[in-house]
Amino acid sequence: MRADRLVSLVLLLRQHGRLSATALARELEVSTRTVLRDIEALSAAGVPVYAERGRHGGFALLPGFRTELTGLNxxxxxxxxxxxxxxxxxxxxxxxxxxxxxxxxxxxxxxxxxxxxxxxxxRLLVEPETDLLSRRLAIEEVPDATMVEVRRAVLAGHRLRIHYAATDQSPRWRTVDPIGLVTVRDRIYLLATRSGADRTYRLSRILAAEELPEPAQRQNRVDLDRIWQERCAQFLSEGHLTVLVRVNPEQREELLNSAVAVRAEASDADGRLRLEVTFQDARHAEWALWQLGTNAEALAPQSLRTALYDRATAMAARYGDSS
CATH class of the missing domain: 1.20.5 (Single alpha-helices involved in coiled-coils or other helix-helix interfaces)
Known part of the structure; x- marks a missing residue:
């Protein structure tokens, strides 16, 4: 175990350049005291690790130090x-x-x-193509040529020209500064900026792409997870409808498959679930809850309850005549 930890310590210093004892302890999930002992062991073994004092100090390897650490447990x-x-x-x-x-x-x-x-x-299967109900998972196809151009621009730090087909718009060319690529449920997104503004593009809607020679305007280091969370929060706050729903547990997945996102979830005393979910708009929410019939009840907003009541009343009137 300690040998693996020492290897990981060297790899962390090689990748990050300089890290404090606290940061190393957090990454290795040990105490700072253990990190200091490991640093001493590496020095005794001839690994040129040294300490830098001061507010922004830490431990680092001498410039140019390389060693082969290819063993896998x-x-x-x-x-x-x-x-x-x-x-x-x-x-x-x-x-x-x-x-x-x-x-x-x-x-x-x-x-x-x-x-x-x-x-x-x-004996370990990761994400098969179908679920237990034999439903095939939808996979969005991205042409190889497009994927290669986008990936090259992202990794090289170059600007990217894309022919993009946004929803309900004619395709047009845009020049963007790529930040990174994110894959979620078999969908790939390009995080970028355009004229300094944040933009998120679905790769399946990029009809063509061209890596440009000029450098992209972006920071040298990036926290994609943080940026993705910020983009998600922004997306959910723009023009969507939040609905409070009570639903039978058996219909939970069906509800979530039609919703844009889940904001909160709890259980009621009678065993039903109470969820706060987001839909694209009122029409989307009405359609989704109508599919669930009496297995779900919209508690709020009142406008959605009224719309469902009016629809149910019209349907009952249509079929109320026994003849």
Whole structure:
């Protein structure tokens, strides 16, 4: 365990340049005292790690230091092989590269671990194409040429010209500064800025793309997870309708499949679920709840309850005549 931790410590310093003892302890999930002991052990073993004092100090490796740290333990090999077995292997157009990397991982394993790791990975299935009801999951296709151009621009830090078909708009060309790529439920999004304003583009709607030679206007370091959370919050606050719903637990997934997002969820005393969900607009909410019939009840807003009542009254009048 300590050998793996020492390797991880060196890799963290190599990737980040300089980290404080507190940051290293957080990444390695140990105490700062353990980190200091590990630093001493690395120094004694000849690894040129040194301390920088001051407010922004920490530990770092001497510039130019390199060493081969290619050993994988059994669980690490299983994790890589399992991750490479899922449908996400085609994400970002890197399927062939991932397959090649998996072959190298297997080849690099000790003979005693090779067969057991492959067998273990074969017993772990990641995101199959269908669920228990045999419903195929929708996968958005992105042309290889488009994916390659977008990925190159993102990684190289170059501007990108895209022919984009926004909802209810004619396709047109735009020049953007790419920040990063995010994949969510088999959809890939390009996070970018255009003329300094935040923009999010779905890759399946990019009809063509061209990497430009000029550098993108963006920060050197990026926290994609934070940016994605901010974009999601902004998206949910723009023109959507929030609805409070009581629903039978059996219909929960059906409701969530039609909603844009879930803001809150709790259980009532009678076993029904109370959810605060977001829909695109009032028409979308009315349609979604009508599909659930008496298995769901809209508690708010009142305008939605009135719309559902009017629809139900009109339907009852239509079929009320026994003749």
């Amino acid at each position: 059994h669980d690490e090999a299983i994790a890589l092989l399992t991750a490479g077995s899922g449908r996400d292997e085609q994400v970002f157009g890197l399927g062939s590269a991932l397959a090649s990397a998996m072959r190298k991982v297997v080849d690099a394993l000790p003979e005693s671990h090779r067969s057991s790791a492959s067998d273990a990975a074969g």
